[in-house]
């Protein structure tokens with residue numbers, strides 16, 4: 657019987673500090689996976705969080721340090 661290799665799938669949470677975010681959209685433009693969008697209140701928010709690959713470009717480009725990308729590990733199904 658062949659062994660089954662379980663691969664840990666990395667998942668990411670993208671957190672936006674709604675007080676610090678000024679809605680400049682730089683993070684939305686830089687994200688390669690279209691994870692981010694602007695909310696009704698003109699703050700960045702993760703609208704497709706499951707697509708995040710954890711590249712942290714959004715975190716790095718934000719002039720107001722309003723984005724934090726957190727990594728969670730879970731087993732792939």
Ligand code: SF4
Pocket residue numbers: 672676677678679680681682683684699700717718719720721722723
């Ligand atoms: S780059 Fe920062 S300040 Fe600009 S929209 Fe994104 S989170 Fe908000």
Ligand code: SF4
Pocket residue numbers: 668670686687688689690691692707708709710711712713714715725
């Ligand atoms: S970490 Fe990368 S993929 Fe995830 S939201 Fe930020 S820019 Fe997009």
